[in-house]
Amino acid sequence: MVDSEPLVIHGLNKTFNIGQTSLKVLSHINLRVEQGEFITVIxxxxxxxxxxxxxxxxxxxxxxxxVKIGREEIHKPGVDKGFIFQEHRLFPWLTVEDNIAADLSLxxxxxxEKVRDLIRLVHLEGFEKSFPRQLSGGMAQRVAIARALLRDPKVLLMDEPFAALDAFTRAHMQDVLLDIWEQNKTTMILVTxxxxxxxxxxQRVVIMSAKPGTIRxxxxxxxxxxxKRSSNEFLEVRRDVLAQLETHMLQHTEQ
Structure with missing residues (x-):
């Protein structure tokens, strides 16, 4: 049995030094994300x-x-942490399968075999030999997701990966991502x-307020x-999230 390796953030403060000025961007962040959990940050x-x-x-x-995963503190990148940006950042001169393999040899x-499994997982069968210019935006992001999953990361981090997509493609990509999460149970954190x-x-929505950033x-x-986005349960949670966002923004404006 594999020991649970939660992501634990305790007392996180982050400051940027710009010339003679210090800008505090994160203040007293405390968060625990269980292994296999899916959270969003808004x-x-x-x-x-x-x-x-x-x-x-x-x-x-x-x-x-x-900031640590299990007992290991995080201070540098590693294969145990996958990252997906808003832009897919694929290599235009490589095919889909080569982009997924990245620096590993097919x-x-x-x-x-792992690349083949991932292509099936993100529903890109038949596009193995295609180049990024031949893919839609949603397909390119699926390649980026597969690439990030190649080394079985403990946590998959996503920074607004679907923001540039149209509404229909975005909804489809959300379904694809949920399908991947339900099959792999990779810990996922998505900013949106x-x-x-x-x-x-x-499973949980983390709501932040600004200047400096704090989990409210x-x-x-x-x-x-x-x-179902039209269900009463969904609309009730949506109203709760929206009300808390508006409250925090109003409090910030009044300060």
């Missing part, structure tokens, strides 16, 4: 959502406090500005998948 622009993801990913190791039978997206995906509240979403 808040106003400038509240430090992306910075929080980069700290968890090890892309920004200069901070105060504790000549290795184990790599080739979209309240519906936050509620339709997550965490809303549980106890609705079974698949979730």
């Amino acid at each position: 808040g106003p622009s400038g509240c430090g959502k992306s910075t929080l993801l980069k700290v968890i990913a090890g892309l920004d190791g200069e901070y105060d406090g504790v 000549r290795n039978p184990l790599v080739r 500005h979209d309240i519906d997206e936050a509620v339709v995906l997550a 509240s965490v809303v549980p979403v106890d609705i079974p998948h698949p979730r």
Whole structure:
């Protein structure tokens, strides 16, 4: 039996030094994400959502406090942390299967088999030899997701990965992502500005307020998948998240 390896953030503070000025962007962040949990993070622009993801990913190791997965503190990138950006960032000169393999060789039978499994997982059978220019935006992001999953990361971090997609493709990609999560049970943390997206995906919605970024509240979403956006349960949670966002923004404006 594999020991549970939760992500634990305790007393996280992050400051950027710009010339002679210090700008505190994250303040007293405390959060525990259980292994296999899916959470979304939402808040106003400038509240430090992306910075929080980069700290968890090890892309920004200069901070105060504790950020760890299991017993291992995070201060640098590693294969145990997958990261997906808003842009797919595929290599245009590589095919789908080569982009997923990244720096590993498809000549290795184990790599080739894993890439084949991931292509099935993200529903891209038949596009193995295609180049990024031949893919739609949603398909390109599916390649990016598969690439991030290649080394079986303990946590998959996503910074508004569907923001540039049209509404229909975005909804489809949310379904694809849920399907992947339900099959793999990878711990997932997704940053979004979209309240519906936050509620339709997550087991918990983390709400942040800005300047400096702080976790103001965490809303549980106890609705079974698949979730209907028109259901009373969904609309009730959506109203709760929206009301808390508006309250925090109003409090910030009055300060």
